[in-house]
Amino acid sequence: MEGEFFMMKLRPHQERIVNTMSTTSKGQVIVPTGGGKTMCMIKDAQREFNSCSWDMFMKRPERKTVVVVSPRILLAQQHCDEFEEFLGLHPMLQRQILHVHSGDTSYESTTNPDRIREWVGEQYRFNKLIFTTYHSLHRIQESGINVDTIYFDEAHNSVQRHFYPATEFFAGVDNVRCYFFTATPKYNTSIYDPSMDDEEVYGKELERVTPRELIDSGYILPPKLVVKELEKTESGRTPVAKECEHLLETIDDSFVDKILICARRTVQIVNLVEDTSFCNELADRGYSWMYITSKTGGIINGKKVNRETFFETLREWGAADDKKFVVLHHSILSEGISVPGLEAALFMRNMNYITISQTIGRVIRTGNEDKKFGLVVVPCYDRVGISTAKRVSAVVDKILA
Numbered sequence: 554m555e556g557e558f559f560m561m562k563l564r565p566h567q568e569r570i571v572n573t574m575s576t577t578s579k580g581q582v583i584v585p586t587g588g589g590k591t592m593c594m595i596k597d598a599q600r601e602f603n604s605c606s607w608d609m610f611m612k613r614p615e616r617k618t619v620v621v622v623s624p625r626i627l628l629a630q631q632h633c634d635e636f637e638e639f640l641g642l643h644p645m646l647q648r649q650i651l652h653v654h655s656g657d658t659s660y661e662s663t664t665n666p667d668r669i670r671e672w673v674g675e676q677y678r679f680n681k682l683i684f685t686t687y688h689s690l691h692r693i694q695e696s697g698i699n700v701d702t703i704y705f706d707e708a709h710n711s712v713q714r715h716f717y718p719a720t721e722f723f724a725g726v727d728n729v730r731c732y733f734f735t736a737t738p739k740y741n742t743s744i745y746d747p748s749m750d751d752e753e754v755y756g757k758e759l760e761r762v763t764p765r766e767l768i769d770s771g772y773i774l775p776p777k778l779v780v781k782e783l784e785k786t787e788s789g790r791t792p793v794a795k796e797c798e799h800l801l802e803t804i805d806d807s808f809v810d811k812i813l814i815c816a817r818r819t820v821q822i823v824n825l826v827e828d829t830s831f832c833n834e835l836a837d838r839g840y841s842w843m844y845i846t847s848k849t850g851g852i853i854n855g856k857k858v859n860r861e862t863f864f865e866t867l868r869e870w871g872a873a874d875d876k877k878f879v880v881l882h883h884s885i886l887s888e889g890i891s892v893p894g895l896e897a898a899l900f901m902r903n904m905n906y907i908t909i910s911q912t913i914g915r916v917i918r919t920g921n922e923d924k925k926f927g928l929v930v931v932p933c934y935d936r937v938g939i940s941t942a943k944r945v946s947a948v949v950d951k952i953l954a
Contacts, residue, residue, distance in 0.1 A: 563596065564589060564772060566762045571596045573759045579724065579731045580756035581708070581749065583738060585764045585952075586914020587773040590734045591632060594621065594704045595639050597732075601702055602640075602648065602680045618673065618681040620703040620723075622690055624710045626656035627864060629684045631891060632706065633660070636682060649676040653685040653692055657861070664689050669696035687716040694719045700729050708733035708755075709907055712747040721747075724754045731756070736914060737907040764952045774917045777926040778949045780942045781806065783934040791935055796821070797829035800901075803932045805838075809896040810877040811870070813886060813915055817902035817937065819846040822881050826852075835879055843867065844881035867892055874921060887912045894920055897928035903941040909948045917952075 563571065570582055570593045584590045598619050605615050621636070623629040633650060640648065651672050652662035663669060669692065673681060685693060687710050693700070703723050705711055711720040711733065724731050733755050741748040749755050767773040781803045786795070804812060816822045822844050825831045832855070835842050843863065845851045851863030858866070870876045871894035880886070887908050898916045900909075917927035929949060931942040 563592065564770070566760070566766065566770075567593050567596075570760045570762075571600075574730075574732060575600065577756075577759055578729075580759035581733045581735070581738060582759055583735060583761040585736045585762065585767055585773065586911060587918040588736070588762055588767055589772075590706065591635050592639075594632075594706075594732075594734070595636055597704075598636070598682070598702065599640060601730075605680070616677065616680045617701040618683065618699060620683045620685060620690075620693060620700050622703065622705045622711075623684070623686055624707045625885075626654050626686055627860065627885075628706070629654055629686055630656065630658060633658070633682075633684045640682075647678070648680040648682050651681065651683045653683055654689045664692045666692050666696040669693060670698055673698045687711060687713070687719075690716070690719040690723075694722050700726070702730040703732070705731075705733045706735075707911075708735040709737050709739035709749065712739050712741065712749060714747075717747040721754050724756075732759075737910050739907065765954065768953075772919065774919060774924065774926050776913050776917050776929045776949050776952055778929045778931070778946055779807075780946070781930055781932045783932055783938075786935045793821075793824040793828055795934075797825055797831045797834075799932050799934050800825070800831065800899075801834050803899060803930060804835075804840075804879065807897050807899075807928060807930055809928055810840075811894050811896045812879045812899055813892075813895050813897065813912070814879060814881045814899045815887070815902055815904070815912060816881050816883050819848050819883050821901070822846065822883070823849065825881075826855075839877050841870065841876070841878040842880070843878065845885055846883050847885065871895060884908075886915065893918070895927075896920070896924065897930055899930045899932065900941050900945055901932065901938075903937060903944055906944070906948060909945055910952070913945075913948065913952065 567589050574597050601617050601619065605617060621632050623632055629652065650660045652658045652660050653664060653669060655664060700723065710716060723729055738749040740750050768775050783799045832842055841854055843853045845863055851858045851860055853863065853866055867880060870878045871892045892915060895916045898912050913929055929945060931938060931945050933939055933942050
């Protein structure tokens with residue numbers, strides 16, 4: 554069991570990253586979606602846990618506290634599962650896990666600074682892994698605990714005004730190893746806004762892995778852009794029945810089985826499901842369907858489910874070669890969430906560069922042998938579609954450069 558983890562071969566770019574982290578205490582790691590950022594964190598944490606020295610006064614090994622920061626609760630839970638999948642193969646690491654956010658988890662979870670401090674004291678015999686979100690990171694700051702290493706995933710989120718103070722705090726604490734992982738670093742031109750080019754907070758770029766390197770190495774697939782020209786709406790909002798027709802025509806012409814649809818608004822999803830034949834038409838074509846928004850929660854084939862069931866089902870459908878499905882969302886699935894098998898991203902709304910890049914990253918992961926590219930489709934039937942096509946095209950060109 555132990556050997557399986559330690560014999561696992563890192564990709565060349567991951568080896569570069571992990572080796573650089575071993576000699577630097579702060580910095581940015583720029584890796585495209587699908588490049589295996591989480592595995593770099595896991596290998597670094599494993600090395601840190603194994604490097605614990607002997608505490609002569611306490612007559613026991615010193616233990617380390619590692620914090621993993623995620624943009625969403627769902628991603629924090631996913632990170633926890635991935636860390637445990639690999640670190641669990643090495644029982645000698647003797648670690649305990651705490652979640653600091655408001656979500657449900659099988660581990661202890663709290664946002665109370667006093668309880669965080671108590672928990673760390675109770676687990677003094679063990680290495681400690683704490684999974685949190687940018688929303689709740691300040692709770693760890695308020696607890697006053699000593700942190701040895703902190704990984705910021707999707708670190709472009711850290712420049713947001715509400716999240717930046719806690720980020721800046723941990724980046725400024727002596728002896729805290731601080732690493733910022735992202736595919737899309739965010740730079741601001743205003744001197745009043747936080748920016749990832751502030752080396753005092755974010756450090757220097759430790760490694761920058763390009764999409765082209767990963768494509769040429771076969772670790773991710775190239776994106777293929779298709780702008781689907783449809784009957785134009787000359788003025789006003791396109792009727793939902795017409796949007797349904799456009800969407801079905803685009804799906805039919807894509808010839809793929811697993812499709813992520815980025816809707817313009819939550820109400821657009823609800824209207825498609827409730828006021829058109831969209832779902833029945835999908836069923837006639839052999840597709841299952843699901844959607845999730847912050848307002849509606851998760852819905853699978855018309856049945857409301859909790860988030861855990863939604864994402865378990867999404868992963869199961871993605872991993873099943875013979876399963877056809879369409880998943881709709883507004884923003885929840887754009888960033889970080891790992892879904893195997895997705896073949897196409899269909900953009901119905903415009904987004905900023907970072908969100909477009911993150912969304913394309915969902916579909917350029919390698920899959921079965923028949924998958925040669927990640928399909929990126931923009932249905933173009935109004936001004937929103939035209940502007941979306943221009944922006945998505947620019948992002949695809951940059952990925953392929």
